[in-house]
Amino acid sequence: MASLRPLGRDRCLELLASVPLGRVVFTLRALPAIRPVNHLVDGDTIVIRSSLATSLASSATADGAVVVAYEADAIDLVRRTGWTVVVTGAARLVLDEERLARYERELEPWVDEPMNCVIGIDCDLVTGYELTPAG
Amino acid sequence: MASLRPLGRDRCLELLASVPLGRVVFTLRALPAIRPVNHLVDGDTIVIRSSLATSLASSATADGAVVVAYEADAIDLVRRTGWTVVVTGAARLVLDEERLARYERELEPWVDEPMNCVIGIDCDLVTGYELTPAG
Numbered sequence: 091m092a093s094l095r096p097l098g099r100d101r102c103l104e105l106l107a108s109v110p111l112g113r114v115v116f117t118l119r120a121l122p123a124i125r126p127v128n129h130l131v132d133g134d135t136i137v138i139r140s141s142l143a144t145s146l147a148s149s150a151t152a153d154g155a156v157v158v159a160y161e162a163d164a165i166d167l168v169r170r171t172g173w174t175v176v177v178t179g180a181a182r183l184v185l186d187e188e189r190l191a192r193y194e195r196e197l198e199p200w201v202d203e204p205m206n207c208v209i210g211i212d213c214d215l216v217t218g219y220e221l222t223p224a225g
Numbered sequence: 226m227a228s229l230r231p232l233g234r235d236r237c238l239e240l241l242a243s244v245p246l247g248r249v250v251f252t253l254r255a256l257p258a259i260r261p262v263n264h265l266v267d268g269d270t271i272v273i274r275s276s277l278a279t280s281l282a283s284s285a286t287a288d289g290a291v292v293v294a295y296e297a298d299a300i301d302l303v304r305r306t307g308w309t310v311v312v313t314g315a316a317r318l319v320l321d322e323e324r325l326a327r328y329e330r331e332l333e334p335w336v337d338e339p340m341n342c343v344i345g346i347d348c349d350l351v352t353g354y355e356l357t358p359a360g
Contacts, residue, residue: 094336110302115250115257122250122257122294126309128302159250159257167245167263167335174261200302201229202359224337 092170094219102175102218105162107131111200112162114138114211116146116181128200129160130193134213136160136177137184137193139205146181146209155180160211170223179214183207227305229354237310237353240297242266246335247297249273249346251281251316263335264295265328269348271295271312272319272328274340281316281344290315295346305358314349318342 097105106112107130115124125146127138138160140146146158158181165172184190190208199205232240241247242265250259260281262273273295275281281293293316300307319325325343334340 092336094338111300113248113259113296113298115259117252117257121292121313122252123313124248124250124259124294124296124311126296126298126300157256159259161248161259161261163248163261165246165261170335176259178256178258200305201227201356203229221336 092221093224095222097173097175097218097220099213099216102177102216103131103134103213105164105173105218106136106175106177109162109164112136112160114140114146114181115159115161116156118146128197129162130197132193136211136213137197138209138211139193139197139199140207140209141204155182157181158211165221170221172221173218174221175216175218177211177213177216179212181209181211184210227356228359230357232308232310232353232355234348234351237312237351238266238269238348240299240308240353241271241310241312244297244299247271247295249275249281249316250294250296251291253281263332264297265332267328271346271348272332273344273346274328274332274334275342275344276339290317292316293346300356305356307356308353309356310351310353312346312348312351314347316344316346319345
């Protein structure tokens, strides 16, 4: 069995930035939905790419943000070590041309589907835990 | 870049059962919430343990089920291989004494917090994708 130790905000964002992949959690037709995506962390914003086909992109308009959760973890159940970070915040389309061009360059989609939207998630609420082997 | 190939229901549940850990997605105070947990798959039910402190357990009463999503994945972004499975279904407390005793025996909590509730998630909607290197 392992213990959970709470992590500070900075450490959480550092861990999030250290992995390429996380999971975005949102509401789709009134049901909870989750999709694995790759991300980058730019200051206080998590940046992901999404296709318009997923309702996340169609909900997250530039002015009307939608609240999502974003989770990443690295957990080794055998060694009882690892961490998990959850960010909750407003998600909105990135429309600024300079940022858009930079994110499209730095964040290669991991599947060959049309990833026609870049979405920024504000790190409004950041929680994380480190797993340590229990005494 | 990789391609996503849809997987059948049986293969999805087989993959889910092959890993110890997933993420349960639910709504907490009107916000999307996600927690990593360990699970077992018993036929058409995903079984997890939870503490009453998480609102998932308090929402999932025996008669009043709450709809959740459950996700597991194993993705290697370097090799462009892996899979992701999402199950959506009703979650309810397991109260049957025989099943409860069996699940408590077979599903050891992975953190040393009071996991005083056993929750069964119906596999109502099962979707999954296999990642294959794009041609």
